[in-house]
Structure formats: structure tokens, C-alpha cells
Amino acid sequence: MRVFLCLLSALALCQAAYDYKQVLRDSLLFYEAQRSGRLPADQKVTWRKDSALNDQGEQGQDLTGGYFDAGDFVKFGFPMAYTATVLAWGLIDFEAGYSSAGALDDGRKAVKWATDYFIKAHTSQNEFYGQVGQGDVDHAYWGRPEDMTMARPAYKIDTSRPGSDLAGETAAALAAASIVFKNVDGTYSNNLLTHARQLFDFANNYRGKYSDSITDARNFYASADYRDELVWAAAWLYRATNDNSYLNTAESLYNEFGLQNWGGGLNWDSKVSGVQVLLAKLTNKQEYKDTIQSYVNYLINNQQKTPKGLLYIDMWGTLRHAANAAFIMLEAADLGLSASSYRQFAQTQIDYALGDGGRSFVCGFGSNPPTRPHHRSSSCPPAPATCDWNTFNSPDPNYNVLSGALVGGPDQNDNYVDDRSDYVHNEVATDYNAGFQSALAALVALGY
Numbered sequence: 001m002r003v004f005l006c007l008l009s010a011l012a013l014c015q016a017a018y019d020y021k022q023v024l025r026d027s028l029l030f031y032e033a034q035r036s037g038r039l040p041a042d043q044k045v046t047w048r049k050d051s052a053l054n055d056q057g058e059q060g061q062d063l064t065g066g067y068f069d070a071g072d073f074v075k076f077g078f079p080m081a082y083t084a085t086v087l088a089w090g091l092i093d094f095e096a097g098y099s100s101a102g103a104l105d106d107g108r109k110a111v112k113w114a115t116d117y118f119i120k121a122h123t124s125q126n127e128f129y130g131q132v133g134q135g136d137v138d139h140a141y142w143g144r145p146e147d148m149t150m151a152r153p154a155y156k157i158d159t160s161r162p163g164s165d166l167a168g169e170t171a172a173a174l175a176a177a178s179i180v181f182k183n184v185d186g187t188y189s190n191n192l193l194t195h196a197r198q199l200f201d202f203a204n205n206y207r208g209k210y211s212d213s214i215t216d217a218r219n220f221y222a223s224a225d226y227r228d229e230l231v232w233a234a235a236w237l238y239r240a241t242n243d244n245s246y247l248n249t250a251e252s253l254y255n256e257f258g259l260q261n262w263g264g265g266l267n268w269d270s271k272v273s274g275v276q277v278l279l280a281k282l283t284n285k286q287e288y289k290d291t292i293q294s295y296v297n298y299l300i301n302n303q304q305k306t307p308k309g310l311l312y313i314d315m316w317g318t319l320r321h322a323a324n325a326a327f328i329m330l331e332a333a334d335l336g337l338s339a340s341s342y343r344q345f346a347q348t349q350i351d352y353a354l355g356d357g358g359r360s361f362v363c364g365f366g367s368n369p370p371t372r373p374h375h376r377s378s379s380c381p382p383a384p385a386t387c388d389w390n391t392f393n394s395p396d397p398n399y400n401v402l403s404g405a406l407v408g409g410p411d412q413n414d415n416y417v418d419d420r421s422d423y424v425h426n427e428v429a430t431d432y433n434a435g436f437q438s439a440l441a442a443l444v445a446l447g448y
Helices: 020-033 077-093 095-100 104-121 135-139 164-180 186-205 215-221 227-241 244-257 272-283 286-301 318-334 339-356 389-393 430-445
Strands: 128-132 154-157
Touching (some): 020 095, 020 104, 020 430, 077 095, 077 104, 077 215, 104 128, 104 164, 104 186, 227 272, 286 339
16 A cells, blocks of 8 residues: 555645646546537547437437446436536536636536436426436447447436436536526526526425336436435425525424434435535535435445455445545535545545555546446447447457446455456446536535
């Protein structure tokens, strides 16, 4: 393990062994590689081209755009909305990190690529398209997104098939994004807020889990509960509007649902720790601070770790969970909670992914990075060369470097093999990079 110098100040500034600014910029390139739809003139990832230009709703509504979810080409709205919320959160609280890395404009564009799509998908006040593409059909294809010919059905929630978690998370994303754009594009910011308010009302008035309505999502992103997203959305709407009715709703639902007794965590399905950090920031109430502090202390002192020190929260996307935890720790530190120790521990988790685990787990960065991520488009050579399951089975590295992508990560004993077929440890996903990128922005903002 490397030795680094820590200045034991209030900021616990630790000399970085890695170029966090570069990784932050690279992570934004990963989001460019995931773009669906018609690509802009300033697209940096030039091996990607326009794709899925016929994505549409039941009445022919334009549903082009948004992000492909992972190594596949389904647009799963629930994790995409979570991704947008967490990216926006990092831009709001650690804008200085983006500015210092020369990445502020690209950071905003990454959020807007999602929110532009959500506005399209919100086809009427109580109707929202939450998925385009059919999971199993999509996954049976290995090739370029530009060459897809399979049917891409669109699935929606409405008053008869509700989805409070999906509508609530999307409301949170739009509300958070409205803050990002408030002083950049006021008209766009107001439009985001209008859609956020409507989606929250839809989520709150017609309750149910989205994966009971969009059943194709059940095998991929089944929701455990919708109640945390209702509180999350209300809290973000309060932060965006300063309208006390949203804070009253958030706190009242928080108590009604007993969120203080839920297990902590922040990921595409659970927003509990995010809710607590946000409510602590918005109200300065000790009860929220105490709950988040006890969760973070549990992670540091009691959570299972690999021999080399990575938080081992779940076998799927170990690095994603550790990065999400790091981001929560950095947010908690900003509330004045054990700032020095929380920041130091958060840094160890990010540094594990960048090389302290014995190698880099970020494509295109550092020492011995992954070269065979489970990711279709980057594995393919340029058209018109063939790209199919023989490409998938090839031992060769992916043809294109998927710069900035965080892979799933090691097992509980730090073991990892760079194998394209191992989607547990070697797939990438938009939600994997979200907390990771926001944590990087925090570390840069702190001057690490």
C-alpha cells in the first residue's frame, strides 16, 4: 500500500496519489459513450454514432435520447433518473471541483442529456415513459447500437399503472437539475421545475411500485419500495423552490414511513441515506445528523471489507457501492460530522478503484486498467466490420477504450479477472459512475 501524507487539519487534506481531475473528465467521457439518439456536433467520443432514432411512445411520441443503461442498449428510466439526480447533486455541492477540473460545462451537459429525455418521456401530467427496449430481447444482441434492428417497445406508467418510485426519482432529478441550470439557463430551469412538480404530484397521488406496472423491468431493476423516493423528491423540490410545503411533506412522510429505522444506503433503489443527508443540510436538525453519522460509523467500523480495505456491501458492483458510500461520507463531512476521518476514509475507497487495490478499475486510466469490460459498443470495431457474439467471445481487448468507466469490481477477497463475459464483476453502468463521479468532484473541490 502506498504511503501518503495527510495534513491533519480540519480539511484533512491528503496528498493525492492519483489525478482526480483527469478521472473526473474521463468519467464524463463514459457518459458520452452511453448516449442514445442523435449525437451533438461537440461529441468527443467519436466512435459512437447516432442510434435508436425510432424510439417512440404508443402514440408516436419522440422518445429519442437519454442514456443506454450499461453494457446493453435498454433505456431503463429508474436507474437513469437516479444517475441524473446524483450527478446533479455533485454539480450543485461541488461545482468548484468541476470548475477546477475544467469539466463544468461537460458536467452540465451530462445531466442535460438525461433531463432532456425525461421531459420528452413525460408525455402528459400523469403519464411517463419509464423504459424503452425489452430486456431479454436487447440482451440477445451483441453488436453496435447504431445497427440495432430489433423492436424497441416503450413502457409507461399512468394513473392505472402507477410508479411512485420512478416518477418520484425523476422529479428529484429534474428538481436537482433545475438548481444546476438556475443561473445558466433560467427558462430551461423553470421548465425542469414544472415537470418536477407534476411528476411529484403524480407519484404522491397514485401510489405503487413502477416494476409492478412496467413488468419487464422486474428482472433487471425491480424496486423494493417507493416510499423513500417520495421523501427524496419532496426534499429536492424544497431545495429547488424554498416552498415550505415540500419540506413539510418530506418530513411528514419521513416520519410516517419510519425512514429513520430503515437500513442506510444510497443506490439506484435506495435513497435513505441521501434523504437523511439532504434533510440534515436543509433543516440542520440533529436527528438527521445522528442517523447519518451512525450509518457512516457503521460502514467504517463494522461493514465487511476486503483484505485490502474496500467496503464490501454487495457482490454486484462492489466498487459502485463503495463509491456511493464515499460520496455520502463526503457529504456528511460537509455537515461538520467527523469531517477529517470521514474524508480520509472516503478517499481510501476512491483510491482503491484507481490503483490502491493493486490495479486500476477504471477503463483507460492508471495501471493495468480493465480492457475487456462487458460492454457492447466499445467491443465493436468500426463499421462495416462484423460485430457479434464472436466478438464477445474473443480474448482480445475491446476495440475502443471505454474511457472513465468504472467496472463492477473485485470479489470479497480482492480477486478480479478482466473477463468480458463476467457481468457481475466487469460490467459498467451509468449508475456505477454517478456516485463515483460526484465523490471525485468533492475530492477535487477539497483540494486533494
